[in-house]
Ligand SMILES: Nc1ncnc2c1ncn2[C@@H]1O[C@H](COP(=O)(O)OP(=O)(O)O)[C@@H](O)[C@H]1O
C-alpha cells in the first residue's frame with residue numbers, strides 16, 4: 001500500500017482555491033518531488049498532510065491514518081523541515097535535538113544514541129555543542145534534517161529545503177537527503193522550484209495554480225518534450241541540411257551557424273549522421289531535455305519566472321560573501 005494517499009484534496013482561502021482537487025500516491029521508500037512555481041499550493045498541501053491545516057474537501061492518508069480523523073497517529077509517523085527555519089538560535093545543536101526528541105517521545109535510554117547518530121549522519125557531530133546562531137545556512141538546514149529524522153518517522157517532509165542556499169551548499173545538502181531512504185528506511189516528500197534538483201526524485205508531481213498538471217518519473221516527464229536536440233556545424237550547412245533531411249527524415253533548422261534537429265535517442269543518431277553526410281563536421285553537441293523544458297512545454301512559462309529575479313541573485317551573492325567573511 002502507498003505510504004501517502006491523497007484523494008480529491010482541495011483547500012480554499014476565501015475566494016482563492018489554493019489546492020484544487022488534487023490526487024496522488026507516494027510509494028514507500030521513494031523520494032517524491034512536488035514541483036511548482038511560487039504560490040502553486042505546495043506548502044498548503046504539506047500543511048494539510050502534516051495535519052496543521054484541515055482541507056476544504058477530499059481526504060489524505062499517511063501510513064494508513066486519516067490526516068483529518070487521526071491527526072496524532074499521523075504526527076507520529078512524520079517529520080517536517082519547514083520552509084522557514086524553526087531552530088532555536090540561542091540553543092546548541094545538541095539542545096535543539098534534545099528538545100525535539102523529548103517532544104516526540106523518544107525514550108530516555110535511546111535519546112543520546114539517536115541524536116549522536118543523526119548528527120554524525122549530517123556531519124555536525126563535532127559542532128554539537130555550538131550555538132545554532134553561529135551556524136551557516138547550510139549547517140542549519142542539515143541540523144533541521146537531522147532533527148526531522150530523530151524520532152525515525154516513516155515520512156519526512158522537506159518544504160523547499162534548499163531555498164536561499166548557494167549552489168555548492170545545495171549540492172552538499174542533497175548528498176545527505178538522497179541517503180535517507182536507504183539509511184533510515186524513510187520516504188521523502190519534498191517540494192522545490194529548482195527543477196534540476198527534482199532529477200534525483202523517483203516520482204514527481206507538478207503543481208501549477210493548485211492543480212496537478214503532470215506526474216511521473218523524471219524520464220517520463222522529460223519525454224513529453226519530444227526528444228533530444230542535436231546541434232551540428234559543418235563545412236557546408238546548406239548541403240548538409242539537405243542530406244540529413246533526405247536520409248533521416250528529420251526536420252533540420254539553422255541558427256547561429258549551427259544546424260539543429262529534434263530526435264529520439266540523439267546519442268545513437270549522432271554517429272549515423274556524421275557517417276552519412278559528405279561535409280566536414282566542425283562541431284557536434286547534444287542537448288537532452290530538462291524538467292524545466294517539460295514545465296515550459298506544459299505551461300508556456302519558466303518555473304522560476306517569479307523567483308529567479310536579479311534581486312534574488314544579489315541577495316544570494318551577499319549571503320555567500322557574508323559566509324566567506326564569517327570563516
Ligand atoms: N493562510 C492563508 N490565507 C490566505 N491565502 C493563503 C494562505 N496560505 C496560502 N495562501 C495562498 O495560497 C496560495 C498557495 O500558497 P502556498 O501553498 O504557500 O504556495 P507554494 O508553497 O507553492 O509557494 C498562494 O496564492 C497563497 O498566497
Ligand SMILES: [Mg+2]
Nearest residue numbers: 042043083159
Ligand atoms: Mg511554499
